[in-house]
Amino acid sequence: MGRYVARRLLQMIPVFIGTTLLIFLMVNVLPGDPVRALWGDKPPDPAQMEAIRHQRGLDLPLWQQYLHYMKNLAVGDLGTNIGGRPVGDILSQAFPVTVRLALLAFGIEMILGIALGMLAGVRRGRVVDNLILVFTLLVISVPVFVLGYIVQTVFGLQLKWTEPTVQDATDITQLILPALVLGSLSLAYVARLTRTSIAENLRADYIRTAVAKGLPKSRIMTRHLLRNSLIPVVTFLGTDIGTLMGGAVVTEGIFNVPGVGNTLYDALARREGQVIVGTVTILVLVYLAASLIVDLLYAVLDPRIRYA
């Protein structure tokens, strides 16, 4: 087990270097120059442009810029944006907000998704099952931004239950609506995955054995049925943490949440390579960590899965 974890952790290093390099290259392929953008639609000042470029090291060849970036990264320096603000500051402000939003969304999709899935699976073919199927189909087929605008207009502008945008991102209650929108798509998938898995396992031998042994129903449901049915769901949930954090771009935009999505969008619009690379790098790390946890969780759920 220890060796397995160590190997997985070591694998993260090339992935990390590869992704940063790729993003670094991709940002540079984009047309548009962040220094030129400082002048907007007014004519730029070539001498000043050159001076700023030189100061920021943007006049060096790309490979030198990358090496320079990695060297600074090793000592924890993520560089600065074009305006001279440390990227570390920007990220340390944005990430907590998005983590909060993503965890809330994650909680909603996990609890609600598994509950709905169980309900549908156990009552397979009945009215409840059909209702849940229709509901999840609806959620899956409506794009996030459409759902976001609908929720915002209905609850924020017409019913006035909440404000249309988030006024204070530290207030969890204000984040519920965007979290619901953010987690809705995955919620539907979780429900459907759970349902299929449960429906399948209901007919398994060990359930029949458990019933024959006369075990109480609640024990059969939780210890036997749910635990064995959760493996595909957990896989999905694990990778979804990363998706939730990255996918917050749209939701954060609609509800004006000052998180990672917002930062990333802004940085892209302004072609601020250092901010983009920094943000995406951390997102990649979140992804890697989440998938490692998922793999380890398998063993907990199903003791037959062992790591050498």
Added chain:
Amino acid sequence: MRGARSAKWVGGAIAIALAATACGGGDSGSDDKNRAIDKNGTFVYASGEPQNPLQPANTKEAYGSDVIHTLFTGLVDYTPGTGKLVNMNAESVTPSKDNKTWTVKLKPGWKFHNGEAVTAESYVKAWNWAAYTPNNQTNSSWFADIEGYTDVHPEKGKPKTDKMSGLKVKGANEFTITLTSGIPYYAYKLGYEVFSPLPSGFFKDPKGYGEKPVGNGPYKFASWDHKKSIKVTRYDGYQGPNKAKNGGVTFKNYASSEGAYKDLVSNNVDSMNQVPEGELANYQEDLGDRAINQDYSMIQTIAFARYTKQWKNIDVKVLQGLSMAIDRDTIIKTVLNNTREAATGWVAKDVIGYKAGACGEYCKFDAKKAKDLIKAGGGVPDNKVSIQYNADQPHKGWVTAVCNSIKQSTGVNCVGDPKTDFQADTQTRDAKKVKSMYRSGWVLDYPFNGNFLRDLYGTGVGGNQSGYSNKDFDKLTAKADKAQTTEQSAELYNEAEASLQNSFPSIPLWYGKLQTGASTNVTGVKFDQQAAPIFTEVQVYKK
């Protein structure tokens, strides 16, 4: 008395009629006059994260420059709507006979927010610092008229010195500006916030002062919570004529104008810069009498990339014909929801020297004449044109409409040439790789017609990206710059503008208008000619 009474009855009848048809404004409107004003109330304005530290010479985009405008007051400013010059911190700004040397006298007793006196030194030092290349101020080229600028900001290589020879301190409250050549309207340029004074502490810690600016304006800096909000509060020691009528301004960060608009409708924010495209059709209905639709000094044009084979040796008749082929009024009505006004010349409205009709008949729609002109000019090479624009902003609709108009009236094939975003668009323009024509526009820097003419169409000037060059026009602008007074200069610039009919640097399309609104918490929300709110005039109701 009688008139008043009958007016009341009419008013009553209208009110009943509105109530009957259920289209009354609801909670806003009639009872506003009875609401008490809170002198210390805060005006919340939808904004975004400034790209640069808050240094006066380093803010180009609206987010930063709106904040700078509340914190700093320069020598002069202009009256919105007329462009007339008003002295602010300056007692007087007087030119020499040849307009080459300008003597500035300051009003005594002005102080920075930290208590330091505003002196001639505060200006001269700030300008020298801003012009010096190693200080990396994006707006340094604004000092290019001053003698010695090339010493502190050479085109190539290291600067020789960090002081411009053209700036001389004559006393605590007096200094002179010597220009490389006389400019009759130079005082107008001084209204730009680049020319703000800076306190002595700034030069020791420009970065720190960029985070927590200390100015001399009607508001003092309170806090900057990055990507969330910037707060400024009223400075009670302010000596200028535009004292703040509210307690402060909160610049609230929005990722998108859609979010800001929703908050405006639900009163979470008091105003915003421009209603998003998708709401233009219904914003007047949503906001009722709180909707604002106001002129500002912007012009939208289509420029010809003169460096291309297509336009290099073109007969001007073809260009005039293309202009006449565009049905501006119909496009404004159908595609743009009446949010623009058809242009009749190359200078936007409300600036000194604006004159309607400079473009003559060539800005009027006449399909037959358009066709004839293009034919007489030898036709459009390849019989095909394209209009480059950036797709990240709502230009596609009108570009398509303009193209259809050209196609229908002249048979010349026309297509839109979208670039993914503004960055890609400017890059193509800077690199002189535009295929045929491109969307172009200009918001005033200072309210003088020369700003729309010489700074855009003069040979080799920074704003002239199309490669247009015309000797007659250059001669006329040079003459205008040699005039004795601003008025004479503006008149001579009128001649220069009229001459553009014969060389057609670009097709004028329409003048800008601003569509926005105010919440029910505030009154007196107005915008200036650069489409920035006049913060000091806003009054906040008691809650």
